[in-house]
Amino acid sequence: MHQFLPYAWFGGCCVPFHESTISVATHALHYGTGAFGGMRALPNPTDPSEILLFRADRHVRRLSQSARLLLTDLSEITIFNAIVALLKANRPSSPAYLRPFLYTSDLGIAPRLHDIETDFLIYGIELGDYLSPDGVNCRISSWTRQEDRSLPLRGKISGAYITSSLAKTEAVKSGFDEALLMNSRGKLSEASGMNLFLVRDNVLITPGVDQDILEGITRSSVIELAKSMGLTIVERPIDKTELFIADEVFLTGTAAKITPVRRVESTTLRTERPIMSQLKERLTAITEGRDPSYEHWVTRIRLD
């Protein structure tokens, strides 16, 4: 069980976490008609009265866009103000993960997105490492990543996570840590909640945004960083067999940060990962507010 932050944002204000409860009839609970975000809130290692948010503008925008994909409105400023209020109420002293959630709060049945009430909440948990920083063993999932023509994949839509859940459990029950999903065209897309990168001959390769991936914020940050470091980066369809001959394979995500892949199916990958290590070091410095050249990626929230 997670350690929850003491207050949640619920019904438009901060309330004790255990009082933030919803009805058994909540529409989104039955139909998966919600959209969520996931962002890290890091107490500044050198000043605990300050919280650092990595690319808060991007996270807030993606959730607002996810709301639009669910045919409702949730403004960026509404999301941001709620996050700030919640951080001030909770004053987290260790790394936290915030989960803002927009959902159909209506109590009526029938799958639909018109003539329906929606609501917005946020809760937080304490979160250190989501995956082992030493690396994960991955299997290729028997489940296929959905297609954008059946589900709006550019949003973090709750219902979509049934596929991630099936894939993750299949992987864990068969002795692996994580799942890599192919798309319906037989190319690699992403993991259950992370984007995928490979390194081959010093070139960084990742599936493009047309490969049924979530447009990850860590992914686009890694791409930008890699370019600034002079690395060659290619976004293109990736075949399964490329995984087995890659020099480095790693996953990116807000929760997973940059996590190396140790093994894919029965193939053990190299333990030297010079490119991933450089990127990870840079990204860690940025998220901890130690890189002045990327200060624009960090939002500092004063608690006093």
Ligand code: PMP
């Ligand atoms: N893919 C999926 C399916 C995810 O849920 C996530 C986590 N948000 C990611 C990729 C990584 O995205 P981000 O870097 O924005 O956290």
